[in-house]
């Protein structure tokens with residue numbers, strides 16, 4: 001599903017922030033991406049959700065070589081990936097419903113299906129009463145659930161979440177994880193970047209550990225086992 | 226409960242959304258005036274060029290020893306016999322003085338200045354009567370008679386009119402280019418203001434075409450809004466001009482009510498502006514978006 005081989009990445013002309021990253025993720029997996037702040041977790045996710053092109057190496061998403069892909073082919077790949085951004089990236093001028101509906105609308109879905117589908121999902125994440133609320137009027141946890149709903153509305157094959165429990169207390173963090181595990185059970189491949197040790201310890205899943213831009217795959221996997 | 230959803234890229238709140246309609250309005254206003262100028266000039270130049278003169282002016286210079294009244298009576302009877310003369314009118318002496326005063330200033334026409342008597346002669350079409358023929362006919366029986374047509378003068382006027390026409394067309398083209406440049410600039414500005422929103426749209430699977438639609442729709446709305454404003458001001462101005470021109474009562478003043486299709490052409494200006502704005506915004510957006518990852 002995801003394959004990286006000797007991938008290097010840099011921002012503009014800056015230094016390399018990821019070096020020789022090699023790994024593969026199979027369909028249906030649930031993985032943590034851990035490492036200290038600045039290790040390169042967000043950068044690695046950016047490569048996976050195709051916001052950035054690698055400076056070297058090979059990346060294959062759903063069997064398509066990203067470096068060789070044309071611009072319009074990337075659109076199709078992106079529609080298979082749901083992302084929960086660290087800062088949510090909700091559009092402040094759109095209601096919760098319109099934010100969550102966006103991935104369907106950009107893909108040209110029929111409006112009557114959009115309305116029903118989105119209301120249903122917002123109810124499922126406990127926001128039935130806030131469908132028309134603007135993001136700024138929602139609490140951190142509510143915004144996060146809107147962001148998650150937007151990430152999964154198209155039933156993506158791959159779900160990427162960047163520090164999703166960052167601003168949540170222990171209990172909300174646990175509930176969120178249950179949600180991700182639920183999605184994983186119905187077939188979504190999940191990758192969660194986090195530096196929350198407790199969360200990882202209480203909900204064990206395979207780990208990829210990053211340090212200073214290098215993947216410490218073997219060691220970390222054993223540790224989690 | 227079909228709520229109207231808000232624009233995905235909030236362009237409506239940007240500064241350009243406030244000033245762009247006024248710029249479009251100004252462009253449309255200027256373009257409509259320039260185009261009206263072109264249409265009027267075109268019709269007038271055509272008329273002038275054909276050199277079709279339907280009035281000639283006969284002048285009788287005062288002679289020392291002959292009674293003016295007798296010569297005028299002679300002239301009237303001669304004109305009555307010429308085939309192709311459909312009518313004539315003696316210009317009142319006060320009118321002649323008025324015409325000269327325009328050059329010399331009011332009250333500066335000396336009372337002893339020998340003034341010619343003028344007769345406006347209407348020519349019926351189809352007889353091939355021109356100034357030269359009429360002059361020969363009249364001079365055979367009457368001394369001190371000349372006949373003027375405006376042919377030479379009209380030719381020069383037609384040349385001048387054609388140059389003005391080209392100038393006005395150039396002005397319309399420049400206005401179009403300025404409109405395009407404005408839209409290119411504001412579209413680029415919009416893309417850089419909303420770079421974050423656009424990146425997000427791309428990441429959730431939007432094609433460039435979807436993003437471009439946001440910009441082209443906004444440009445079209447603003448273009449139409451400005452265009453309607455501009456045409457209202459332009460029509461008001463034209464009606465004002467027509468009113469003023471109507472009071473001039475000079476036969477050479479060009480008619481402002483041009484053909485019906487010409488009015489249609491003018492009414493199309495705001496629509497054309499909106500379409501130019503829309504297409505420009507789309508092409509600019511697509512070009513800029515292709516540079517994004």
Ligand SMILES: Nc1ncnc2c1ncn2[C@@H]1O[C@H](COP(=O)(O)OP(=O)(O)O)[C@@H](O)[C@H]1O
Pocket residue numbers: 011014017035036037038039040041042043044
């Ligand atoms: N937009 C950026 N431009 C330049 N350097 C960046 C940018 N984002 C992150 N970096 C650098 O990349 C490295 C990895 O950062 P990041 O991927 O955000 O790590 P993490 O998510 O693990 O905290 C850091 O050294 C950081 O300074």
Ligand SMILES: [Mg+2]
Pocket residue numbers: 041042043086162
């Ligand atoms: Mg990070």
